[in-house]
Amino acid sequence: MTPIITTPRLTLRLPRKADAEAVRRHLDDFGVAGNLVRVPHPYLLTDAKAWLATRHPSLPPTETSFAMDLADDFSIGTVGFHLNRQGPVIGYWLGRPYWGQGLMTEAARAAVGWFFDSTIHDTLYSGVFHFNAASLAIQRKLGFVEIGRSTMPCLARGEEVEHIDTQLTRSAWMARS
Ligand SMILES: CC(C)(COP(=O)(O)OP(=O)(O)OC[C@H]1O[C@@H](n2cnc3c(N)ncnc32)[C@H](O)[C@@H]1OP(=O)(O)O)[C@@H](O)C(=O)NCCC(=O)NCCS
Numbered sequence: 001m002t003p004i005i006t007t008p009r010l011t012l013r014l015p016r017k018a019d020a021e022a023v024r025r026h027l028d029d030f031g032v033a034g035n036l037v038r039v040p041h042p043y044l045l046t047d048a049k050a051w052l053a054t055r056h057p058s059l060p061p062t063e064t065s066f067a068m069d070l071a072d073d074f075s076i077g078t079v080g081f082h083l084n085r086q087g088p089v090i091g092y093w094l095g096r097p098y099w100g101q102g103l104m105t106e107a108a109r110a111a112v113g114w115f116f117d118s119t120i121h122d123t124l125y126s127g128v129f130h131f132n133a134a135s136l137a138i139q140r141k142l143g144f145v146e147i148g149r150s151t152m153p154c155l156a157r158g159e160e161v162e163h164i165d166t167q168l169t170r171s172a173w174m175a176r177s
Pocket of ligand 1: 031032033035036092093094095098099100101102103104105106127128129132133134135137138
């Protein structure tokens with residue numbers, strides 16, 4: 001079951017159908033989508049609805065996404081997990097009006113803590129496109145370290161982009177928390 005996680009300012013919970021318009025509004029912004037691998041630009045309401053239809057409370061932790069609510073502002077961003085060939089990956093985005101307040105650091109920290117508590121995985125992977133200093137700063141704060149460079153497709157840009165690959169080990173996380 002996708003739990004409800006509360007942090008000092010946020011509630012993380014299962015994404016639901018009613019989030020569609022907020023998800024569309026925030027992701028239909030090249031400044032957001034252009035930093036993500038799998039989000040097209042423009043991003044339509046049908047895209048948001050299709051993604052929300054895949055979110056179920058019974059998904060395993062490695063496929064779980066959380067919508068982020070900030071007081072009365074619901075669905076301001078998403079933090080979630082998926083499995084790739086290497087292992088579990090964390091990804092996240094936040095609507096532009098909410099940038100620069102430490103909110104994604106707060107959300108990602110809570111989600112990572114939940115992930116390690118809920119799984120036996122010893123390594124969580126992530127990374128950023130080479131120009132995404134804010135996201136790299138978040139990952140460094142959580143204990144992620146750079147493990148290499150690769151290229152990843154960016155759907156919104158329609159091209160491959162240099163990617164800084166990162167990982168966080170359970171032991172590094174435990175040492176910090
Ligand atoms: C990246 C993103 C998640 C940041 O969210 P946020 O809530 O503004 O981030 P936070 O405020 O928690 O932390 C950002 C950190 O980056 C730092 N930062 C911001 N811009 C920076 C820059 N240009 N260079 C270096 N550091 C920068 C901030 O100072 C902050 O660190 P601090 O708390 O030590 O001061 C948000 O801008 C976003 O969703 N962008 C589009 C999608 C995206 O990039 N997703 C991640 C893909 S890997």
